[in-house]
Amino acid sequence: MPRPASGAPPGRPPRTSRADVLAAASELIDRDGWQNLTIRRLASQIGTSPATVYYHVRDKDDLLIQLLNGYAEQLPRPEFPDAPRQRVISTAIFIHDVLAARPWIAEILTADDLLGVSALWMVETIVAAAIECGCEPEQAALLYRHIWYYTVGEILVRASRSRRQTQRQQRSYRDEVFEGLDPTEFPRLSALSGQWPTLTGKDTYSDGLRALVDGLLPPPGQQPHAVTQ
């Protein structure tokens, strides 16, 4: 009787779900970094064979994209300020903080300068706010792109710096370079050499963001663009 009564689906009952695979992957990435996620490790983590992973997932890229979309869907959607310029800033900072929590997302994401379908509302928010600030739609899109460049750069630089710091010793390559600095050739840099560690620690993301936005938005006092419809 291969089909007993009804409701019981035919075939071998599943022991692993796509969700299991994704959950395990997320756990492994958070623990060991995404560079160290391999299909084989993932399989052994959930106690199955590598080939089983391929039953649930097309390939490694597909796995990562599915993970990303999962995160994006779980994201809270805070209320952003009414004032449009401030809304641009707040949304960008929100994106930044999301990425800062899992920098590897940025490393995967760099490619398409938007954040996947389920994160698109953030782009919409920024572009809409920029238009309210008086931007032409095209300017608004370019503003978003500038913000994305700056944000992704910040995240990636910080991420790979801290990666190096954990794997190698405390003293980074940069420390070495700064110690051997010739004060004649590099007067400003060697004067600063003592302060680099402090500077590195400082979070100045929002300073740069504000500068970028202020410089790219039309001067305030303009009438909002296309607000009548």
Added chain:
Amino acid sequence: MPRPASGAPPGRPPRTSRADVLAAASELIDRDGWQNLTIRRLASQIGTSPATVYYHVRDKDDLLIQLLNGYAEQLPRPEFPDAPRQRVISTAIFIHDVLAARPWIAEILTADDLLGVSALWMVETIVAAAIECGCEPEQAALLYRHIWYYTVGEILVRASRSRRQTQRQQRSYRDEVFEGLDPTEFPRLSALSGQWPTLTGKDTYSDGLRALVDGLLPPPGQQPHAVTQ
């Protein structure tokens, strides 16, 4: 006679030099992308065994670092403008263009937010110019860091976008997303959807750079800082 006359060095004569290894590596990267550079491919390219590569180079990381330093040393050192603000801009654009020519350098480099010893003069130039603009040394260093974030972001985003474009078909993931866009949920984005390809092509690096610099430099008209010595 293991040591005939003099001058002839002892031991087996070399058939491969460190320089050969680096040259071949550079060629392979330019041709196939740095993601596809493997020690084994490199070895077969110069007609030797993988183990030989390890005679000339400590490991793969070391190989890449040596390559980078090689490039940096060959870089031209253009005359930059006298006006300090303009000098900040020009140097940053110079860095940007160097990286744009070989984006993989940025991917390797992200880690230490400076460009290796032989490229440090660029950092010195920017920091010095910023100080002349009236920055405190610390502000100047932070300005450089902002510029670096923005520049590296621009390069990396563009690089991985064009990589995806070449490997997959013409139609990118982004195109798909934009076509299925719900105009109710994303009014601004769907209005823009036709223009994205054009926008993607536009090079707006220097616009963002200027905004960043203008926003972070003290307002012009200040006396240059510490110009007396």
Added chain:
DNA sequence: ACCTGAACACCGTTCAAGT
């Protein structure tokens, strides 16, 4: 329907041994 072992075609790296 779901899972698997075994294989394919790769990696980076080491090391004893050869010239």
Added chain:
DNA sequence: ACCTGAACACCGTTCAAGT
């Protein structure tokens, strides 16, 4: 001094076969 074959411990991915 320089080079090498062979091995180690890995990869991602496929596929015929099993339950």
